[in-house]
Amino acid sequence: MAAASEDLKQWPQQDTRRFLHAVYRVGDLDATIDYYKKHFGMKQLRYRDVPEEKYCNAFMGYGPEDKNFCLELTQNYGTDHYDLGTGFGHFALALPDVYKACESIKKAGGKVSRDAGPVKGGKTVIAFVEDPTGYKWELITREEPIPEPIAQVMLRVTDLDRSIKWYTEALGCKLIRTRDNPDNGYKLAFLGYGPEEETCVFELTYNYGKDKYDNFKGEGYAQVALSSEDVYKTAEAVKQLSGDLGGKVVREPGPLPGLKTKITSVEDPDGWKVVFVDNKDFLAEL
Numbered sequence: 001m002a003a004a005s006e007d008l009k010q011w012p013q014q015d016t017r018r019f020l021h022a023v024y025r026v027g028d029l030d031a032t033i034d035y036y037k038k039h040f041g042m043k044q045l046r047y048r049d050v051p052e053e054k055y056c057n058a059f060m061g062y063g064p065e066d067k068n069f070c071l072e073l074t075q076n077y078g079t080d081h082y083d084l085g086t087g088f089g090h091f092a093l094a095l096p097d098v099y100k101a102c103e104s105i106k107k108a109g110g111k112v113s114r115d116a117g118p119v120k121g122g123k124t125v126i127a128f129v130e131d132p133t134g135y136k137w138e139l140i141t142r143e144e145p146i147p148e149p150i151a152q153v154m155l156r157v158t159d160l161d162r163s164i165k166w167y168t169e170a171l172g173c174k175l176i177r178t179r180d181n182p183d184n185g186y187k188l189a190f191l192g193y194g195p196e197e198e199t200c201v202f203e204l205t206y207n208y209g210k211d212k213y214d215n216f217k218g219e220g221y222a223q224v225a226l227s228s229e230d231v232y233k234t235a236e237a238v239k240q241l242s243g244d245l246g247g248k249v250v251r252e253p254g255p256l257p258g259l260k261t262k263i264t265s266v267e268d269p270d271g272w273k274v275v276f277v278d279n280k281d282f283l284a285e286l
Contacts, residue, residue, distance in 0.1 A: 004240035011237045012172025016229050017193050019069045019200040020277060021059065022091070022153055023222040024135070025082050029058060029075035031132045036060050036071075039105050039129075040093060040137075040149075045070055054078075062149050065286055069150045069200040074222075082133060085218020087270070089154030089205055090128070090136035094146050094197075098139045102127050133220065142197065152190070152203040153224055156213065157270050160187055160206035162245055166269055167191045167202065170241040171226075176201060185209075216271070223265070223273035227282060234276045235264040245269050261285060 026032045036042040037060075046059040054077040061070030071091075095101055102116045113136070114128035125141040140151060157163040167173040173191040180187045185208040192201030202224075228234045231253040238249050246269035253264035253276075261281040266274050 004237070008233070008237045008240050009169075011230075011233055012170060012241070015172060015234065016227065016279065017172060018227050019193070020065070020225040020227055020282065021061075021070045021072045022150075022224050023072040023074065023275075025079075025220050025222065026073045026075055026131075026133045027080040027082060028132055029056060029073060032073055033058055033060065035110070035132055038108070039101060039110065040095075042071075066283055069148055071150065072225075082220040083215065083218050084134055084220040085215045086213045087156045087216040087272075088135075088218060088221040089156055089203070090138050090152075091150065092138040092140055092152035092154065092203070094140050094142040094149050094151045096142065096144050096146070098125050098127050098141045101139055102129065105129050135220070147198045148200055150200050151196075152201055154203040154205060155270075155272050156210075156216075157204045157206055157268075158211045158213075159269065160189055160204060162269055163204050163206075164189050164191070166242065166245045166247045167204070170238050170245070170247055170266075171274065173202065182208075223275050225275045225277050227279040228264075228276040229279055231262050231264040231276045231278050235266070238264075238266045251275075255281075259285075 033044055042060045042062060044058055045061055045065060049056040055074055057072055057074040059070050059072050061068050099116045102112050106112055111130040112127060113130060116125055116127040119126050127139045129137050131137060164175055168175055176190040176192060176196050178189045187206050189204045190196060190201050192199055235249050235253045238247060242248060247267060249264060249266050251265035253262060255262050262278040264276050
């Protein structure tokens, strides 16, 4: 492959990008909406039913989609269970009172897999809970105001150095921090487009010696959508900058059928999908 032009090398950092939404399938849409409202304090931002394609979805979050990250929950008609696989880790939510959230979930009969308490070796109070479909959520204590409560999307990767290089060079993410935990056999990297306390970020996890997983992708988690000012240029940059890293474009840039919204879809070296959406088109949809 020919070397990328200087223009394409700079484009991922020059482009105006932010996290738009995460897309995943749920077994009971109504129960999930109710759970996120009651226990997480989210709002239902949008809802649509698409009977001709046999699915419905709801957008959940904490504020207008033109400024906030949100969750696109999809339920396929007639499907009430999904195998979540072994590669997807969890979502993380920043809350002012994790103890209170866990108490609420327990009283309602929900599952708390790690009780609220200080993180090992630190002071930050965290907990882990599971939503009605079984997705794991890490609850993290942060002082208010919390600009973006939906804090992290955690994905497992098989080569952390390779993933960091791809996310920083091909996607234009900033490496915010890494954390090595040799006692528990894993290393983390946090990457995004702004300060960790103000926007959602990717949390990439490498488990020592784990370069292959059975049933890695599963059926539930689908993708994260990011904004771009030019999806055509973004796709070309991913093609040119992925090199031997393994990432690729899986949907060429262009408008969605029946819509004017232009997108392109790419996959990271482990096959996790990221969809870039034209920012002007996205805002016009809202």
